[in-house]
Amino acid sequence: MSEPRPTKAAPDASRRSERSRRAIFDAALALVSETGYAKTTIEGIAARAGVGKQTIYRWWPSKAAVLLDAFLDLAARANEALGGDARSEIPDTGDLAADLKYVLRATVDEMNDPAFDAPTRALAAEGIVDPELGARFTEALLEPQLGYYVRRIQAAQAAGDVDPDADPRLALELLVGPLHHRWLHRTLPLTHAYADDLVDLVLRGLAPRA
Amino acid sequence: MSEPRPTKAAPDASRRSERSRRAIFDAALALVSETGYAKTTIEGIAARAGVGKQTIYRWWPSKAAVLLDAFLDLAARANEALGGDARSEIPDTGDLAADLKYVLRATVDEMNDPAFDAPTRALAAEGIVDPELGARFTEALLEPQLGYYVRRIQAAQAAGDVDPDADPRLALELLVGPLHHRWLHRTLPLTHAYADDLVDLVLRGLAPRA
DNA sequence: TTCCCGGCGAGACGTCTCGTCTCGTACGCT
């Protein structure tokens, strides 16, 4: 069970070049933002990074995997620059509706920002088709974000603002699902007003039973 | 404004070979189901269909566009075989919750069926990244389906089962968004129980105000 | 310090698919 996979001899990660790793991330992010994901090639990333192609193929299985790691690295560094690890936690002012609207509005703004929209779309699309990558995408990017909602909703339950019998996970999907639906399928424009209406309608269903 | 696009001389659609068109659809669907979307190539479709590559390039801009048309053609033929054009309308037994659960359970079953899952995933993913194709995907496949929900919800409003001030469009997205979210991102399993819980929670928010 | 192992940059290599193009053929209007 624990034998090395017969596919290939695994490289020695302890001898890995941190310098090349970072150069690859920088090149990948730059190329995607400049020319778009579809036109970005592994050969192009290698050339831009001043790196041999084999160095990429040795450590990543696909272009999408490189970009995902680059994206995660970027997020981790930005996160770290802000200090604490609770940076993205949803605020708790005591007003659940206001707190959720604040976060959903910010999410709407991100989705309307090409710098965020383009690479995230590309990763999401790739993850939809490639289960392996999709699992990593979901686990590393999506789920942590969803956790913020779970905790905020649980706090609201403790405060008596939400029916204690409601499933926080289901509640969160009612907020995030419609937003992603509009975003990914471009059915209707994403606005702050939409975020507000969404929160209001969902919270009506979550109100404690009279 | 109405001059022919300088890109290319448009082919004469009236002389188009119906035989080749059908052969291309059949080959595309067969190859996608046999070897998967990613491994399906335009050259492969042409060979399988006994058709010149140019015949495909003359009428479609991309592999995804071919598959979308093939899918629509398949759906149209299956639809026609069933008779009426109201075939997929959501039933109205007077019990809104039961009717919605029936439809959402059927949707869950489709999403769990590889024969439906694989090509739909591929098309959705392609549409997410390619706005042109995404618009056609949304318009031809997604929106008609959403219309069924709108009409059923409006009927419920007329019957007094749903708050008349609620926006049917928003209500529908509360049902469909979370389902698609779980489906596309594979966060948690899609079950009939989930569909039921979803309907119950959403309808709580849609109940007429006391 | 010396030695040596393995990742490194570089790029050649064969393969594959792309999208364009150019044949000669065959089909459907006029």
Add this chain to the structure above:
DNA sequence: AGCGTACGAGACGAGACGTCTCGCCGGGAA
């Protein structure tokens, strides 16, 4: 009957894929 155009077939160059083979270099072991 003749004419035009889509058709089947496939050659073609471009470009990216993923593998490979070079020396080179750097760091842990002797």
